[in-house]
Structures are given as structure tokens and as C-alpha cells.
Amino acid sequence: MFQCKAHLVMRLIENRISMEFMLQVFNKLLSLASTASSQKYQSHMWSQMLLSTHAFLKSISNVSGKDIGPLIKQWEKERAELEIRQDYTSSGTQKYVGPIKVTVQELDGSFNHTLQIEENSLKHDIPCHSKSRRNKKKKIPLMNGEEVDMDLSAMDADSPLLWIRIDPDMSILRKVEFEQADFMWQYQLRYERDVVAQEEAISALEKFPTPASRLALTDILEQEQCFYKVRMQACFCLAKIANAMVSTWQGPPAMKSLFTRMFCCKSCPNIVKTNHFISFQTYFLQKTMPVAMALLRDVQNLCPKDVLNFILDLIKYNDNRKNKFSDNYYRAELIEALTNSLTPAISISNEVRTVDNLNADVRLILEEITRFLNMEKLLPSFRNTITVSCLNAIRELQKNGHIPSDASLFKSYAEYGHFVDVRVAALEALVDYTRVERSSAELQWLLNMVQNEPAHYVRHKILGMLCKNPPFTKSTDSALCNEALVDQLWKLMNSGTSHDWRLRCDAVNLYYTLFGLTRPSCLPLPELGLVLNLKEKKAVLNPTIKPELGGPQ
Structure with a gap:
């Protein structure tokens, strides 16, 4: 790998400074080496026989007059390739353009990089400051200055990366789904001192059921x-x-x-x-x-x-x-x-x-x-x-x-007079019972409590539970969906809760959860709902009636 990389880098330098300048550099180096070899008793001249990277690059700069420092920095360090994909097609998301911070924990320490996000899918090359250590023993410095001993046998011997974090300071409103090797999540869990990073590692390790x-x-x-x-x-x-x-x-x-x-x-x-x-x-x-x-x-x-x-x-x-x-x-x-x-x-x-x-x-x-x-x-x-x-x-x-x-036990604990936490737990069980058993009697019992309950907090909790765990939804057919229920909810959110904005919003949310924005299917068609199309000789729905949110006409 080193031989192949060295050959390719030399070709890159040749293309940058031209073949003529490259030959002049080699001729100068050979001339200095030949002169040094003829001086048998002057030891300082023999140093010209040893060519370092710094001396080679200095010769290129002196002969060609061109600065190839950026090119060399790009290839003399190991680099990590990071691909960031941005999904802004989901509901409630938007495209982000701007900087994002990436923290890379390497063998020689933790380093921060700022990447510029401009496209929804973009690959970035992150330079690595550490060299692959292989089997050498040395303490790893962490972000907080602490140095710890790590067992590096699980990681790739040629890689200096331990783990990577995206936006560690949480400076952007985002949800990150990051993929890296299982041993990197394990290192992050063990040695990262940030609580959020440890929780992210635990969530990721659920996908890797291994002894490690x-x-x-x-x-x-x-x-x-x-x-x-x-x-x-x-x-x-x-x-x-x-x-x-x-x-x-x-x-x-x-x-x-x-x-x-x-x-x-x-x-x-x-x-x-x-x-x-x-x-x-x-x-x-x-x-x-x-x-x-x-x-x-x-x-x-x-x-x-x-x-x-x-x-x-x-x-x-x-x-x-x-x-x-x-x-x-x-x-x-x-x-x-x-x-x-x-x-x-x-x-x-x-x-x-x-x-x-x-x-x-x-x-x-x-x-x-x-x-x-x-x-x-x-x-x-x-x-x-x-x-x-x-x-x-x-x-x-x-x-x-x-x-x-059976719902009788929960009804007894939901009655007025019990401690509010007990009542809420019993009501939550009743709401779940109503959904599973499709019990119209229990649903009516809950709605009656919403109308007659002295404690407004309990009324609010009942409507919230019914929204979270509804007995039926607008996309399913249920025997619980009937005209009386629609009429009751319509009156509840229009007049029954007019004194309390929170209860009114709860009633509207429940109505939407159960029936949506369209006219409930259980309601009969209103008067003049059907009109006769003489041209096509059939009855059609009156186009002037909008299937919007509405109760009984």
C-alpha cells in the first residue's frame, strides 16, 4: 500500500510542477549526493546522502518556485470519509444549509471539524491527526483532558479512529441517525464522558447483539x-x-x-x-x-x-x-x-x-x-x-x-374522592378497556364523566387519553361510531366546554381523531344532499355541500 501510494503521490507532484521541474529536482539531489560521496573525511557532507521528506519538498519549492504544501498535507495524512445525507422530505422537516460540527476521537486525542452542509447528500474528507498505532501501548487523551488505557484489539490496526460524533453540542434542531462499526459504539460507551454520547451508544448497541x-x-x-x-x-x-x-x-x-x-x-x-x-x-x-x-x-x-x-x-x-x-x-x-x-x-x-x-x-x-x-x-x-x-x-x-x-374495579377507583393519581390510572385502564372490548357503555360512561366531573384536570386527562388511545379512528369502521356520539361531541366542543379553552381544544382533538375533517360517515345525508342529473340520468351528491368539518345540519 505504501509503495502504491508513494508512486501515485509522486505522479501528482509531477503533474503539479511539470516533468521538466521534476527532472531538475532529481538532478540536483543526485548532484548533491555525488558531491557528498566524494568527500571521504568530512562527515557533515555525508548528511546529504540522507534525504528527508522536508528536504525533498524544500528542493521542489526552490527549483519550481511553486507551493505544493496543500497537496502534500492532503496526502501525507490519513483521511476519513464521511457521508452526510439530509432527509427534508418528511413532515415537519426542512433543508438545512450551514455549518455542522463533527468531533472525531482519534488515538492522539479528540479533534473538532466544521463541515459546510449545502446539499442533501454530500461526502466529506476529514483529515486524521493520528497515525495507526498497531500494537504500541500508549494512553489515549480524551476531550476532557483525561488519559485512559484502552484495549485496541477490537479496532482496525491500520485505522486511528475510535469514534465519531455529529453535532455533539446539539446546536442544530435535528435528528441524527449515524452508522459506524459496533466496536466504535462500544468505545464511545465506555470512554466518552458525555452523557448524551453514552445514551446514543446504548441505543445503537441494540442492533449489535454480540458478546462484546x-x-x-x-x-x-x-x-x-x-x-x-x-x-x-x-x-x-x-x-x-x-x-x-x-x-x-x-x-x-x-x-x-x-x-x-x-x-x-x-x-x-x-x-x-x-x-x-x-x-x-x-x-x-x-x-x-x-x-x-x-x-x-x-x-x-x-x-x-x-x-x-x-x-x-x-x-x-x-x-x-x-x-x-x-x-x-x-x-x-x-x-x-x-x-x-x-x-x-x-x-x-x-x-x-x-x-x-x-x-x-x-x-x-x-x-x-x-x-x-x-x-x-x-x-x-x-x-x-x-x-x-x-x-x-x-x-x-x-x-x-x-x-x-372487567371494568367494574377501575370504575370504582375512578370515582370522585380517590386521590387524583389513582383516578388517572383507573381512567387510563378504562380507556384501554373501551378500545380493546369496543364497549359503547364504557365510552358513554367516560364522556358523561367529562361533562359532569367536578375536577377539571380529570376531565382534561380523560379527553387526552381518548385522543392518545382512541376507541376507533377515522380510518377504521366501528360499531361505536354512531350519530349520537357525533352529536354529543359536537355539542361538547361548541357549547359544553366554552368556559375552558383547554377542554375545548381537547374536544376538538378528539373529534378530529375519531372522524377527521370530513363529514362522519354515520350521519345521514342532509336535505338536498342528492340532486338529479338529468343529462346523465342519475342522482349525485350536491356539489355545494362541502365535506368539511361539520356536525348535524
């Missing part, structure tokens, strides 16, 4: 200096990688051994230590890891038995007596972990699911949820976080077909 990615994520979980939210995100990424590597995963389930080493007794790994929550970073990690572990699946797409038993043991042996902080959020996360472990029920010969014929594992989960819900009535937790988690868990049990789907 697994090791990088595990190292981040064990680093106490790492930002706690980065470690929390690494938990969920590690669960996704473990599910993708389910056939090749070796050892205990992901994060179990780490959680046992950090938070459980040494003599009995299944018994968790007494809560202390002195370090908030470890506290957030302690309540996040079980939630991520519950997302693990085996080859049958079921939560592993030992993971479920481990979570149940965490609930069983939880001890907060000597802790000066409440553990209500931690217990709520453990209930969420039980919820994440649920998978759709397998129906045999279309049997009807009841509480009496539950699966053994599901029965244990339901018993724990029931116990928590009953304890909340005696000793309510702060902001009733346990009740909220239990309501979400019961709805997931219903959606997965483990228990009969």
Missing part, C-alpha cells in the same frame, strides 16, 4: 462514576441483547449476578439486604434492574422461571424497617417487574379463563398484587404509588387473557 456489546454494557453497569440514568438505560438495552442472544447466552440471566453481588446477602443470594438507600445512584439502579430483568424471555418466549422467582423473593424479603427513606417507589417498581414478566395466555380448546384455573406462576403474581392492593387500604403509600402500579398490573392481566376482562 454485552461486556460493554455490563462494564457500564458496574461503573459507579457513570451517570445513573445511563446505567438505567443500559439495563433495558442489556435485556434486549439477551433476548436476541437467547440461543447463545451463557451463564445466569442478564443482570442477576450483578444485582446479587450488589444488593443481596453473600450467604444467601436470594435474600436481599435491608434497605438503606444511602446512595441514590445505587437506589435507582436497584429499582430499575428487576424491571429490566422481567423483560427477559427464553426460547419459548416466556419469562424464565428463575427470574420470576427472584423477583418474588425480592418482594418477600423486602425489609425497610431501618431505612430513613420510604420504599414505596421501590415496591411499585417491583410490581411493575411482575407486570413485565407477563406473556399472553395460551388457550387450550378455547377454555374460558377464570381465577380458579389460573397458571401457577400467574396465580403467584395475582396473589402478590391482591396483597399489595389490600395493604394499601390499611397503610396507604405516598401518592398511592402502590395502588397505581397494581391497577396497571390488573389491566395487563386482563389484556393477556389470564383473568376475565
